[in-house]
Amino acid sequence: MSPDNYLYLAAALFAIGTAGVMLRRNALVAFMSVELMLNAANLAMVAFASARGNLDGQVATFFVMVVAAAEVVVGLSIIITIYRTRRSTSVDAANLLKL
Amino acid sequence: MISLETTFAPVLATGLTSYAWLIIAIPAISAAVLLLGGRLLDQVGHWLGVAAVTASFVIAATLFGYQLMSDESARAISVPLYTWIAAGTWKVTAGLLIDQLSILFALLITGVGALIHVYSVGYMAPDERRRRFFAYLNLFIAAMLTLVLADNYLVLFVGWEGVGLASYLLIGFWQHKPSAAAAAKKAFVMNRIGDLGLTMAVMSMLALFGSSSFAAVNAGAEHLDAFWVATIGLLLLLGACGKSAQVPLQAWLLDAMEGPTPVSALIHAATMVTAGVYLVVRSHAIFSISPVASTAVVVVGAVTLLVGAWIGTSKDDIKKVLAGSTMSQIGYMMLAAGLGPVGYAFAIFHLLTHGFFKANMFLGAGSVMHAMDDDVNMRHYGALAKVTRITFLTFGMGYLAIIGFPFFAGYFSKDHIIEAAFEVSTVAGIAALVGAGITAFYMTRLMLMTFFGEKRWREGVHPHESPLVMTVPLIVLAVFSIGAGALMNWWIQDWLEPAVGNHVHEISIVPGPIGWLTMLIVAAGIALGWYLFGRQPVPAEAPASRNPFTVAGRNDLFGDLVNDTLVVRPTMFASRGLVANDDKVIDGGVGGLATLTVGLSNQVRKLQTGQVRNYALTMTLGVVLVGVIVILSQLG
Amino acid sequence: MSGAEITFWIAAPLMVIAAALGLLVFRKAVYSALCIAFVMINLAVLYASLDAMFLTFVQIIVYTGAIMMLFLFVLMLVGVDTPDSMVETLKGQRGSAIAAAIGLLGLIVFGIAGALNGGPKVGLDAANAAYGGNVESLAALIFGRYVFIFELTSALLITAAIGAMVLGQHARTKPKATQADRAAERMRRYAADGVHPGTLPNSGVLARHNSIATPALLPDGSVSDASVSPTLVSRGVIVDAPAMSQITASAFDQVETAQEEDQ
Numbered sequence: 001m002s003p004d005n006y007l008y009l010a011a012a013l014f015a016i017g018t019a020g021v022m023l024r025r026n027a028l029v030a031f032m033s034v035e036l037m038l039n040a041a042n043l044a045m046v047a048f049a050s051a052r053g054n055l056d057g058q059v060a061t062f063f064v065m066v067v068a069a070a071e072v073v074v075g076l077s078i079i080i081t082i083y084r085t086r087r088s089t090s091v092d093a094a095n096l097l098k099l
Numbered sequence: 100m101i102s103l104e105t106t107f108a109p110v111l112a113t114g115l116t117s118y119a120w121l122i123i124a125i126p127a128i129s130a131a132v133l134l135l136g137g138r139l140l141d142q143v144g145h146w147l148g149v150a151a152v153t154a155s156f157v158i159a160a161t162l163f164g165y166q167l168m169s170d171e172s173a174r175a176i177s178v179p180l181y182t183w184i185a186a187g188t189w190k191v192t193a194g195l196l197i198d199q200l201s202i203l204f205a206l207l208i209t210g211v212g213a214l215i216h217v218y219s220v221g222y223m224a225p226d227e228r229r230r231r232f233f234a235y236l237n238l239f240i241a242a243m244l245t246l247v248l249a250d251n252y253l254v255l256f257v258g259w260e261g262v263g264l265a266s267y268l269l270i271g272f273w274q275h276k277p278s279a280a281a282a283a284k285k286a287f288v289m290n291r292i293g294d295l296g297l298t299m300a301v302m303s304m305l306a307l308f309g310s311s312s313f314a315a316v317n318a319g320a321e322h323l324d325a326f327w328v329a330t331i332g333l334l335l336l337l338g339a340c341g342k343s344a345q346v347p348l349q350a351w352l353l354d355a356m357e358g359p360t361p362v363s364a365l366i367h368a369a370t371m372v373t374a375g376v377y378l379v380v381r382s383h384a385i386f387s388i389s390p391v392a393s394t395a396v397v398v399v400g401a402v403t404l405l406v407g408a409w410i411g412t413s414k415d416d417i418k419k420v421l422a423g424s425t426m427s428q429i430g431y432m433m434l435a436a437g438l439g440p441v442g443y444a445f446a447i448f449h450l451l452t453h454g455f456f457k458a459n460m461f462l463g464a465g466s467v468m469h470a471m472d473d474d475v476n477m478r479h480y481g482a483l484a485k486v487t488r489i490t491f492l493t494f495g496m497g498y499l500a501i502i503g504f505p506f507f508a509g510y511f512s513k514d515h516i517i518e519a520a521f522e523v524s525t526v527a528g529i530a531a532l533v534g535a536g537i538t539a540f541y542m543t544r545l546m547l548m549t550f551f552g553e554k555r556w557r558e559g560v561h562p563h564e565s566p567l568v569m570t571v572p573l574i575v576l577a578v579f580s581i582g583a584g585a586l587m588n589w590w591i592q593d594w595l596e597p598a599v600g601n602h603v604h605e606i607s608i609v610p611g612p613i614g615w616l617t618m619l620i621v622a623a624g625i626a627l628g629w630y631l632f633g634r635q636p637v638p639a640e641a642p643a644s645r646n647p648f649t650v651a652g653r654n655d656l657f658g659d660l661v662n663d664t665l666v667v668r669p670t671m672f673a674s675r676g677l678v679a680n681d682d683k684v685i686d687g688g689v690g691g692l693a694t695l696t697v698g699l700s701n702q703v704r705k706l707q708t709g710q711v712r713n714y715a716l717t718m719t720l721g722v723v724l725v726g727v728i729v730i731l732s733q734l735g
Numbered sequence: 736m737s738g739a740e741i742t743f744w745i746a747a748p749l750m751v752i753a754a755a756l757g758l759l760v761f762r763k764a765v766y767s768a769l770c771i772a773f774v775m776i777n778l779a780v781l782y783a784s785l786d787a788m789f790l791t792f793v794q795i796i797v798y799t800g801a802i803m804m805l806f807l808f809v810l811m812l813v814g815v816d817t818p819d820s821m822v823e824t825l826k827g828q829r830g831s832a833i834a835a836a837i838g839l840l841g842l843i844v845f846g847i848a849g850a851l852n853g854g855p856k857v858g859l860d861a862a863n864a865a866y867g868g869n870v871e872s873l874a875a876l877i878f879g880r881y882v883f884i885f886e887l888t889s890a891l892l893i894t895a896a897i898g899a900m901v902l903g904q905h906a907r908t909k910p911k912a913t914q915a916d917r918a919a920e921r922m923r924r925y926a927a928d929g930v931h932p933g934t935l936p937n938s939g940v941l942a943r944h945n946s947i948a949t950p951a952l953l954p955d956g957s958v959s960d961a962s963v964s965p966t967l968v969s970r971g972v973i974v975d976a977p978a979m980s981q982i983t984a985s986a987f988d989q990v991e992t993a994q995e996e997d998q
Binding site: 003004005006007008009011012013014015016017018019020022023024025026028029031032033035036039042043046047049050051052053054055056058059061062063065066067068069070071072073074076077078079080081083084089092 | 743747750751754755757758759764767768771774775778781782785786787789790793794797798801802805806809810812813819820823824825828829832833835836837839840843844847851856857858859860861862863869872873876877881884885888891892894895896898899902903905
């Protein structure tokens with residue numbers, strides 16, 4: 001089976017993830033959306049690996065997972081820290097980017 | 100037109116003469132020490148200043164002696180110092196030229212300068228800023244020496260500006276007086292006009308000759324076309340007019356009398372104001388081949404000598420009478436310098452004698468003011484001959500010298516100018532002759548009002564003779580007022596001939612017809628002065644006069660009015676227009692731009708919500724946009 | 736249709752629906768997390784269909800088992816009881832976001848469609864067989880060509896662990912309250928606001944109910960509000976204690992009536 005369908009699926013998941021980041025106010029859900037985008041990219045790489053008969057794509061996916069794990073740990077810690085001081089996980093509440 | 104001058108290229112300085120730069124360096128360093136030394140030097144500063152100038156005088160005298168002993172061909176010494184500006188193949192070197200002309204100036208500046216320094220020790224004793232005064236005086240000496248010893252016009256210009264600065268600082272030395280501050284500013288601004296002329300002249304030389312050294316300009320002038328020679332000559336004349344207070348830039352000199360009297364004596368009588376004459380004589384190569392430029396010099400000189408004399412007749416302020424007289428005498432020098440090779444030596448001759456007798460009279464006026472509690476109005480003087488005997492006697496020598504009493508200094512120098520003027524042009528000769536008569540008239544008036552008649556002193560004024568430190572310089576200068584003319588009369592023409600290319604005249608001790616005529620006119624001037632001011636008492640207040648000559652004279656021939664109408668008012672008008680333009684158009688434009696920016700920013704600011712989701716949206720939109728552009732460009 | 740294709744056509748629609756529902760529709764974050772966990776498992780299935788056995792299990796263990804569960808923990812920590820409001824507060828954000836997402840999708844799909852040339856699918860059989868299996872072949876790459884990157888990830892993981900600890904650190908701004916402090920605080924509040932200083936009453940203990948949902952009865956028979964959790968009250972799961980106590984009361988009445996009749 002050609003990788004086309006896998007790639008289209010990955011594109012769909014990536015677009016859904018993007019929309020989630022832009023639409024959801026809950027920081028945790030937005031974070032999950034980011035994870036979904038990562039996974040969409042992973043899927044594309046595994047599909048390419050299969051299509052090209054080359055394991056390098058799988059290795060890349062493996063490293064992405066490692067990085068994602070580290071990222072989640074730090075990201076969730078940040079969310080908890082913010083929650084502790086602001087009593088909210090809404091990204092709209094943290095509009096400190098504006099003076 | 101080229102004269103048959105026998106010129107010698109200056110020889111390179113060797114041995115002790117190569118240290119000639121010390122003559123400038125010593126007063127310059129002294130000025131710096133005095134200015135930086137602060138109150139530590141308050142007690143000794145003035146003597147340091149005197150010592151510095153005296154040292155310069157000794158050096159100048161040594162160099163003069165060296166020149167006297169040298170062969171004629173080895174008298175001019177060139178002292179190269181360093182490369183000032185080096186830009187590619189084009190370079191300007193700073194160096195000194197000590198020739199027959201400049202050494203005379205150096206002697207005058209340092210000699211009269213030293214005497215005036217000594218005099219100032221006494222004159223400025225009550226002033227708590229005396230140390231600063233001496234610093235400025237030393238600065239002036241250094242700058243003036245730079246001016247006359249420079250071997251090219253660019254270095255000369257440095258000295259030229261330096262004396263302008265020193266003049267500004269010293270006229271406004273009593274800056275707490277608004278009139279002094281205004282006078283200083285006026286002198287500075289009017290000098291700027293002349294300086295502009297000199298700058299343009301020097302730039303033209305650099306452009307045309309590739310060098311501003313006297314040697315290159317002298318050598319190159321004869322190959323230049325007439326237009327440029329005339330242009331450079333007229334520009335140099337403009338510079339000379341500004342510095343020497345010649346018509347039309349004469350108005351500042353009368354106001355410059357606001358400065359302390361030694362300053363008036365040194366800067367505004369003996370040395371700085373004669374820099375214009377020096378400039379013209381030094382540039383003789385240009386003036387002697389341009390009839391336009393030299394005629395302009397003659398006209399300026401003749402007009403100024405009459406204008407200055409006229410002002411001198413009407414003023415009651417003793418210093419302003421002398422200032423008018425200075426203008427008039429410098430007019431004589433300019434006239435002589437403009438006459439061409441016949442007059443150069445006489446211009447310098449008169450410049451030197453004038454330096455002595457006018458410094459003498461200014462210092463005498465200072466001594467009188469010292470006696471009269473700084474009152475300058477001659478109508479409040481009278482009968483001072485007995486009280487201030489030394490001042491009277493020395494002043495009298497100056498008086499006899501300036502009117503040209505036989506065998507006094509002025510007799511030789513001025514009569515030569517009048518004779519030379521008649522040789523070249525009858526009109527110029529008559530102007531010089533009339534000027535001599537008027538000079539005799541106003542100087543007689545000054546003498547009678549100050550030293551004779553009855554007392555018209557203000558209450559509480561107790562005249563007294565000045566201390567020795569002030570009278571000794573007066574005596575020395577009086578001696579020179581008597582003897583300088585006779586001393587140099589038979590010598591100076593030959594001496595200067597290699598440097599300025601003058602024609603040597605046969606001089607006889609017996610006056611010719613013009614000499615007798617001059618003496619007659621001078622006698623008439625004295626008689627008129629005695630008739631008007633010696634026979635009857637002088638009123639203590641200036642009587643209202645309807646005589647147009649008197650009114651015009653009292654108002655400096657309306658020089659300020661002319662300046663006001665022609666320059667100041669239009670400038671003010673233009674300035675106001677520019678201010679309005681600045682306020683409305685430029686500020687409005689800038690302000691409008693600022694307002695527009697603020698308005699736009701306030702709109703754009705709304706894009707910055709601080710909401711992270713909004714930023715994510717913007718980013719995504721940007722990615723899509725870039726992607727679309729990339730794809731479209733690849734399709735296209 | 737091969738097995739892989741069947742698997743794909745079952746899993747892919749489910750994933751898209753679950754992801755869209757979870758991330759864009761459900762208001763409760765817990766549901767989102769569960770949906771994403773479901774997507775992760777399906778991804779593992781797709782990996783398996785793509786001959787990536789090692790990644791299949793890593794996906795299940797790391798993503799589904801660790802990362803998504805970590806999300807759930809954090810959700811519990813910050814509170815699961817309040818659903819997100821789906822009312823958009825930023826003007827024009829929703830429409831623009833949807834348009835941007837669709838535009839991005841279109842862009843990627845267009846790019847993929849343009850880039851694919853339909854070349855032959857090689858398959859991983861040879862590559863997997865090189866070292867005797869998928870795991871072995873991957874290990875050969877990771878500890879061979881990519882060993883340096885692999886070592887670098889250790890630094891990354893340590894940094895992340897330390898970062899999480901630093902961020903989780905709760906700096907104590909005032910000294911820890913001792914028992915004496917707490918008692919004093921209770922008495923101060925009692926004096927100031929009349930708050931009862933002692934322990935709150937237990938929940939009611941009745942013959943048929945002793946759950947925390949049963950309020951205690953005061954001596955006069957009325958309900959003590961302090962004996963049950965406000966959360967339970969707001970959920971409306973509180974047992975009607977007076978009604979239940981009615982049975983006891985009637986039983987006592989009957990006993991008393993019978994005793995009186997016996998006497």
